[in-house]
Amino acid sequence: MTSHHRWHRPAVLATATLAALSLSSGIASAGPGGWVPSPGSDGAGDSYYPQDGNGGYDVADYNLKVDYAPDTHQLTGLQTISARATQSLSSFDLDLRGLTVDSVKVNGRTAQFSRTGDHELVIKPSFPLLRGLPFQAVVAYHGVPASIHDPALGANGWQFAKSGGAFAAGEPKSATTWYPVNDTPRDKATFHLAITVPDEWGVIANGRETGSRKTANGTTHQWVETTPVAPYMTTVAIDKWTFDRQKRKDGTPIVSAFAPGTPDSTKQAEARLPEILDFLESKFGRYPVDAAGGIFLAEPIGFSLETLSRPIYSGRAGNVDTIVHENAHQWYGDTVAVDHWKDVCLNECFASYATWLWDEAKNGVDLDAQYLDQVKRASTSFWNGKLYDMGPGNEFTYVYSKGPMALHALSKYMGQAAFDRVLKTWNTVHHNGNASMQEFQHYAEQVSHRDLQGFFDAWIYGNGKPAEQYLYPGDLKPAA
Incomplete structure (x- = not known):
């Protein structure tokens, strides 16, 4: 087990002064994890996917602002990452596939960046980041997201719906197709999402709805997941949804969304979610997440997925057994x-x-x-x-x-x-x-x-x- 200590919305640091003090103190130690700055690893070291994720830091929170145009599939994003350096860093990597990076700032200062391989975004701050201290990275980017092909499961990551909408789902890779991320299950973080779409489109994502507001470009929908989440378990889905909102007996909000054409049998199965969660609690202990629900696609994709607090379901999988399976993952696979x-x-x-x-x-x-x-x-x-x-x-x-x-x-x-x-x-x-x-x-x-x-x-x-x-x-x- 890897235990993470979380920092919430750290302040911008006087990095230059701190770096100078550290490097002139005479007590710097060389090597990874020491005080002498060095590049963070470009992989998290998984035995199957060693280049996924990165080393040298621990993310506490992603605060993502996205504009998405369904007619052109164009996505414009601004990602703010609050993290802590686990070694002194001269540079560090994020994972991002395909999309164009416009600018990067670290602790409020413009940072150099480059792209390597199929998903590495290498960031060099103006001043080194010191071991043990929080930092903030802001990445502006844009482009048309593309999915990742998996031989067994088909498309993973950002996918387009026949209705003209879109959704993000995939395992073990997904998040890198729509935002910069430390793409390893070993680095969980809270997740704030504000996504702007044309007014006629609806949005559902992880966690709790925290409001919406009209803007010049449409409507901005805000969702917050306060349970630390592995990147591949984050999701957003854009469609002309029919929403069902209810609550558990303890007040936990249940929000489910059904794509146009969803059969009544699927809606009836999801209506049993409070009963299902009560049953799973009797077997696995208290429900471990702060929200619940489901996202029911029209597309018959190759899998359903236990996206945190709100699983996403293939258009051919709206049945009780699948709902039981994906919600059991909230205990086995998501929060652990x-x-x-x-x-x-x-x-x-x-x-x-x-x-x-x-x-x-x-x-x-x-x-x-x-x-x-x-x-x-x-x-x-x-x-x-x-x-x-x-x-x-x-x-x-x-x-x-x-x-x-x-x-x-x-x-x-x-x-x-x-x-x-x-x-x-x-x-x-x-x-x-x-x-x-x-x-x-x-x-x-x-x-x-x-x-x-x-x-x-x-x-x-x-x-x-x-x-x-x-x-x-x-x-x-x-x-x-």
């Missing part, structure tokens, strides 16, 4: 995010198992019988599917099918009471942080007072059909 992408089972295995738990509670499904039937029907290729360190591009495969089976077997192996306690407290232990599969294993061992290495080797870290002691633990018995 992966440490590295090889840990993605911590997201998808658990959200998939949430639909099993829902079917048991609401539809009377016998989970033991379901599990045993799936064991009986499983193929060799199924057992060889990996749930951990499955390789880049293979993250979103067996985690949806083999993953919930592994968790059901784990509930029997470690004992139901201990398993239920782990499910309900995991988010509290790692709330707003990141976690690895090894940390989950160790926590499950701590709660159950059992050595679970053999089980995790059989189901999670290895592949092949698990030995019978792990395949049929507890009161699970092989199907006749």
Whole structure:
């Protein structure tokens, strides 16, 4: 887990004076993380996507102002990033794909910048940034956003709707297609968005609505997400929405948006969201986000996505099971995010198992019988599917099918009471942080007072059909 200390809207620093004092003090230490300024890393070091994200700083808040013209697809943005240097920086990188950068300022002074690779924006401040101190970077940019093609999932990032609107959705990459960002799940930040569109268009995004106002260019819509969010979980969607607004019993706002042509069956499924969140709370603990809802597209894109507080749904996925799955991610995947992408089972295995738990509670499904039937029907290729360190591009495969089976077997192996306690407290232990599969294993061992290495080797870290002691633990018995 990586713990971040947050700074809110830091003041502009007298960087030149501080830099001079530091460099003349005689106590400077060389090397990364020391006091001598050096370039921040151009990648965050993920084992699958090492160039995604950057090093040398920690973002506290993104404050993004965007003008978007649906008729031309032109986006004009002004991004203000509040961050803290984790090393003394002579330069640092942000991630941005394709769009044209017009200017950069750091702590109020014009900064040099250059572009390298397919998404690196390299920024050199007028004066070095000192380790441990907050700084602010402001990037003005414009252009027509372009999506990223994923061989398995299709288009990711900024995408255009047939209605003429647009939306942002993608995993593991998305945010870089529409704003400058430190694109790693390990650097979460709060997110302020003010987006101006022509008056006839509606906007929905993460978090809470904080107002709208008329401008010369249309209407500016303001949304604020105060729960620290991983960049790929941020979203905005522009269309001629039908909105549904309600509240949970505790006052949490629920805002859902339906694209033109959304079937009544989808709206009826989303109407059950308060019931779904109540159920998930009973299994996973208190709802960990400050808002809720859903964004229901007309487009049948290749996935639905757990964008924080307000999942975004493919036009062909407006059903209760998908709504349960994506909202379970608010606990597993969003407020507790992966440490590295090889840990993605911590997201998808658990959200998939949430639909099993829902079917048991609401539809009377016998989970033991379901599990045993799936064991009986499983193929060799199924057992060889990996749930951990499955390789880049293979993250979103067996985690949806083999993953919930592994968790059901784990509930029997470690004992139901201990398993239920782990499910309900995991988010509290790692709330707003990141976690690895090894940390989950160790926590499950701590709660159950059992050595679970053999089980995790059989189901999670290895592949092949698990030995019978792990395949049929507890009161699970092989199907006749």
